[in-house]
Amino acid sequence: MTELYEQLTTYEGRPTSTSGVGKDLVNTPMIRHWCEAMGDTNPAYDGPGAVAPPTMLQAWTMGGLSGHTDRSGAYDELSALLDGAGYTSIVATDCEQEYLRPLRPGDRITFDAVIESVSPRKTTKLGTGHFVTTRMDIRADGQLAGTHRFRILKYAPAAREPKGTRPRPVINRDNAGFWEGVGRHRLLIQRCGGCGTLRLPWLPGCNDCGSPEWDTVEACGAGTVYSYVVMHHPPFPAFDPPYAVALIELAEGVRMISNVVGVPYDKVRIGMPVQLEFLRVDPELELPVFRGGEV
Structure with a gap:
C-alpha cells in the first residue's frame, strides 16, 4: 500500500488541462436558462449591466458531449492506476468554489486544471479508497475570476449489508x-x-x-x-x-x-x-x- 500511495502522489501537481478555452463566451441566454432552472429571480442577473450567477463558474468551462481536446492524460492515468489496484468504483463527494470577480456577458473564459491532491487510503461506509481533488483556476479575459475544487472518491465497494430500514426524517419544531x-x-x-x-x-x-x-x-x-x-x-x-x-x-x-x-x-x-x-x-x-x- 505504501508503494501504491507513493505512485499516486507523483500525480499531485500534474496538469489535467492547460490553457483550456470555454466553448462559448459568457452569454445572456445561458444565464437566463440557468436562472429559470434554479428559480433565481435576482435582478442582478437580468437586464443592462447583468452579471452571471457566481455558481455558474464551472458551467462556462464544460466541454459538452464532444468534450475538450486539450486535456492531458494525467487524470486518466491516475484513474487507471487506481482501477488496477481494485478501486474501481467512483463517487463525487464535494466541491468548493471561490469567487474573485463577477462574470459578465461577453467575457472569454480560459482555465487551467491540476490534480491538487491524492489522499492516503481511507475507509468509508461505501468502501476503502483514495480521495482525489482537482483544482481549476478560471479566468475571464485573462483575469482570475474564481477557483473550483472538485473531489471524488475512487474506492473498492464494501460488502453490501442486509436490507435495513429507511433513515428516519429529522423532525423538529419547524416541520x-x-x-x-x-x-x-x-x-x-x-x-x-x-x-x-x-x-x-x-x-x-x-x-x-x-x-x-x-x-x-x-x-x-x-x-x-x-x-x-x-x-x-x-x-x-x-x-x-x-x-x-x-x-x-x-x-x-x-x-x-x-x-x-x-x-x-x-x-x-x-x-x-x-x-x-x-x-x-x-x-x-x-x-x-x-x-x-x-x-
Whole structure:
C-alpha cells in the first residue's frame, strides 16, 4: 500500500488541462436558462449591466458531449492506476468554489486544471479508497475570476449489508406539523400569514416578506415531474437501486422532492403527471410519494 500511495502522489501537481478555452463566451441566454432552472429571480442577473450567477463558474468551462481536446492524460492515468489496484468504483463527494470577480456577458473564459491532491487510503461506509481533488483556476479575459475544487472518491465497494430500514426524517419544531399531516395522509403546505405566499418545505418565516405568521393549506395531490435523477450509486441497505428521485411541482405551485413509483425508473420523464399517495416503507414509517402516469 505504501508503494501504491507513493505512485499516486507523483500525480499531485500534474496538469489535467492547460490553457483550456470555454466553448462559448459568457452569454445572456445561458444565464437566463440557468436562472429559470434554479428559480433565481435576482435582478442582478437580468437586464443592462447583468452579471452571471457566481455558481455558474464551472458551467462556462464544460466541454459538452464532444468534450475538450486539450486535456492531458494525467487524470486518466491516475484513474487507471487506481482501477488496477481494485478501486474501481467512483463517487463525487464535494466541491468548493471561490469567487474573485463577477462574470459578465461577453467575457472569454480560459482555465487551467491540476490534480491538487491524492489522499492516503481511507475507509468509508461505501468502501476503502483514495480521495482525489482537482483544482481549476478560471479566468475571464485573462483575469482570475474564481477557483473550483472538485473531489471524488475512487474506492473498492464494501460488502453490501442486509436490507435495513429507511433513515428516519429529522423532525423538529419547524416541520413537526408537516409530518403530523403525513401521518393523517394529508400533504400540508405552509401559507404565509402576511403575504399569502405558499412554501414547501416548511420554514419558520416567509422568504418573501419575513412574516413569522402562517397557516396551512392541503395539497390536492396532483403534480408533474419538474426534474429527476435516477439513483444507481451509492447503494444503501434500505434502498434497491436503480430508482427515480424527482422534483415534483405540485398543482399549488410549490415543489418537493420525492420518489416516483408505479412506473419503471427509465420511463420517468419531465412533464409526467403524477398523483400523491402514501407509502408505508416499514411498520413505523409512511412517506408521501407520487405515482406516475402517461405524459
